[in-house]
Amino acid sequence: MKAHTIAIVEDHILLSQAIASLVDSFKDFNVLYTCKNGKELLTKLKTPSNIPDIILMDVNMPILNGIETTEIVKNEYPEVKVIALSVEENDTTIIKMLKAGAKGYLLKDVEKDILELALLETVKHGYYHTKDVSNILINSLNSDDSGKIQLKDREIEFIIHTCSEMTYKEIAEKMFLSPKTIDGYRDNLFQKLHVKNRIGLVLYAIKNGIYKI
Amino acid sequence: MKAHTIAIVEDHILLSQAIASLVDSFKDFNVLYTCKNGKELLTKLKTPSNIPDIILMDVNMPILNGIETTEIVKNEYPEVKVIALSVEENDTTIIKMLKAGAKGYLLKDVEKDILELALLETVKHGYYHTKDVSNILINSLNSDDSGKIQLKDREIEFIIHTCSEMTYKEIAEKMFLSPKTIDGYRDNLFQKLHVKNRIGLVLYAIKNGIYKI
DNA sequence: TTAAAAAAGGGGAAAAACACCCCTTAAATA
DNA sequence: TATTTAAGGGGTGTTTTTCCCCTTTTTTAA
Numbered sequence: 001m002k003a004h005t006i007a008i009v010e011d012h013i014l015l016s017q018a019i020a021s022l023v024d025s026f027k028d029f030n031v032l033y034t035c036k037n038g039k040e041l042l043t044k045l046k047t048p049s050n051i052p053d054i055i056l057m058d059v060n061m062p063i064l065n066g067i068e069t070t071e072i073v074k075n076e077y078p079e080v081k082v083i084a085l086s087v088e089e090n091d092t093t094i095i096k097m098l099k100a101g102a103k104g105y106l107l108k109d110v111e112k113d114i115l116e117l118a119l120l121e122t123v124k125h126g127y128y129h130t131k132d133v134s135n136i137l138i139n140s141l142n143s144d145d146s147g148k149i150q151l152k153d154r155e156i157e158f159i160i161h162t163c164s165e166m167t168y169k170e171i172a173e174k175m176f177l178s179p180k181t182i183d184g185y186r187d188n189l190f191q192k193l194h195v196k197n198r199i200g201l202v203l204y205a206i207k208n209g210i211y212k213i
Numbered sequence: 214m215k216a217h218t219i220a221i222v223e224d225h226i227l228l229s230q231a232i233a234s235l236v237d238s239f240k241d242f243n244v245l246y247t248c249k250n251g252k253e254l255l256t257k258l259k260t261p262s263n264i265p266d267i268i269l270m271d272v273n274m275p276i277l278n279g280i281e282t283t284e285i286v287k288n289e290y291p292e293v294k295v296i297a298l299s300v301e302e303n304d305t306t307i308i309k310m311l312k313a314g315a316k317g318y319l320l321k322d323v324e325k326d327i328l329e330l331a332l333l334e335t336v337k338h339g340y341y342h343t344k345d346v347s348n349i350l351i352n353s354l355n356s357d358d359s360g361k362i363q364l365k366d367r368e369i370e371f372i373i374h375t376c377s378e379m380t381y382k383e384i385a386e387k388m389f390l391s392p393k394t395i396d397g398y399r400d401n402l403f404q405k406l407h408v409k410n411r412i413g414l415v416l417y418a419i420k421n422g423i424y425k426i
Numbered sequence: 427t428t429a430a431a432a433a434a435g436g437g438g439a440a441a442a443a444c445a446c447c448c449c450t451t452a453a454a455t456a
Numbered sequence: 457t458a459t460t461t462a463a464g465g466g467g468t469g470t471t472t473t474t475c476c477c478c479t480t481t482t483t484t485a486a
Binding site for chain 2 (some may be wrong): 462463464465466467472
Binding site (some may be wrong): 011012013014015017018019021022025085087106107108109110111112114115162163164165167195196197198199200202203206207213 | 224225226227228230231232234235238298300319320321322323324325327328375376377378380408409410411412413415416419420426
């Protein structure tokens with residue numbers, strides 16, 4: 001009998017089933033089920049026999065994304081370990097995911113042996129990180145904290161409007177502010193985000209998931 | 214003995230190995246090898262024993278992408294059938310891939326049974342398409358052809374510069390053109406792509422893979 | 427609790443972007 | 457051969473953006 005059970009959460013069904021096939025080929029692991037998003041997972045988990053040892057979780061999903069789902073799982077099923085699985089190399093996403101309670105973070109371009117190792121280490125020690133991810137973590141901690149640029153809600157609102165091909169005048173109307181105040185938002189953000197113009201703002205927003213295309 | 218050999222071309226190793234595991238579980242198929250990009254595939258193919266019946270090819274890859282690779286494979290190894298495998302639902306990409314010579318196009322959110330069916334049908338009839346892709350094809354043919362917006366090389370160059378936070382003056386210098394010509398490019402593109410300003414241009418470029426972030 | 431910082435508002439002016447006219451020349455194509 | 461299309465450029469505006477400067481109020485921190 002195989003020792004440990006795995007659930008897979010991934011929105012692309014073929015990938016989900018392919019990873020399931022791979023995990024099933026590992027000696028000590030057994031895929032309990034796969035699901036398409038966080039919402040589906042949470043429904044499944046309500047049945048006690050559906051609680052796996054480890055959840056392999058994609059980060060970018062519609063309906064309920066990996067970060068939100070991981071947070072809920074950590075609170076309601078603290079004994080279940082979540083390993084994030086993502087193509088995303090974005091530092092902030094990784095940190096968000098780990099903060100949400102993920103015990104590991106694997107990039108989709110690792111070897112299958114690393115996946116197996118990660119699963120083994122996670123059942124044995126409770127966590128596993130590849131060197132890449134560890135380095136990102138160390139950097140993020142060493143970067144004297146101030147590293148994280150914190151945007152205010154109102155600023156994010158402004159950025160989203162900027163990404164929507166609106167002029168500042170239009171944004172001012174939409175946000176019930178004077179065009180001059182909007183000027184201030186923009187000037188601040190240019191400095192804060194080290195960009196030269198609106199284009200830079202849009203690129204920053206897309207890169208950091210503020211604006212989705 | 215399994216009847217048909219498959220090669221997998223996909224830049225994310227874990228996915229590549231996962232799909233390999235899945236394909237190996239199919240009764241009539243056998244994965245010959247996997248590779249990380251088009252260049253690696255072309256090197257492999259030089260050894261006659263490495264020529265598979267079907268190549269499962271990712272579309273978005275670094276080094277040599279799916280479209281370019283498929284074109285080369287079609288010309289040099291016409292007996293090999295290429296099936297595209299992609300998360301991309303972008304119509305133009307699909308059409309480009311099929312034009313390049315792909316015998317099928319699967320989205321990564323199909324069921325594994327569909328993948329098996331696609332492989333079977335491809336060896337039997339030479340091609341396979343899911344309904345989704347067929348519909349896209351039909352639409353693209355019915356849309357009185359004019360549907361496809363064709364960008365010129367010089368226009369694409371201009372768009373990429375625009376995405377790089379450059380002013381039009383800077384772009385003009387970079388492209389050895391008068392600022393007035395650049396004005397013309399911009400005005401033309403605004404009309405052609407139905408956008409209001411530079412932001413729209415940037416969004417279009419990112420959506421259509423012209424500019425990668 | 428007071429000083430400092432941040433948020434929210436704005437003015438003026440220069441630079442850039444945008445819009446809409448126009449033109450020539452060469453190449454492709456009908 | 458005539459006509460269209462691609463490629464390059466000009467002129468003249470208006471609007472928007474950008475970059476300085478400023479005040480007042482509200483938070484935050486010492």
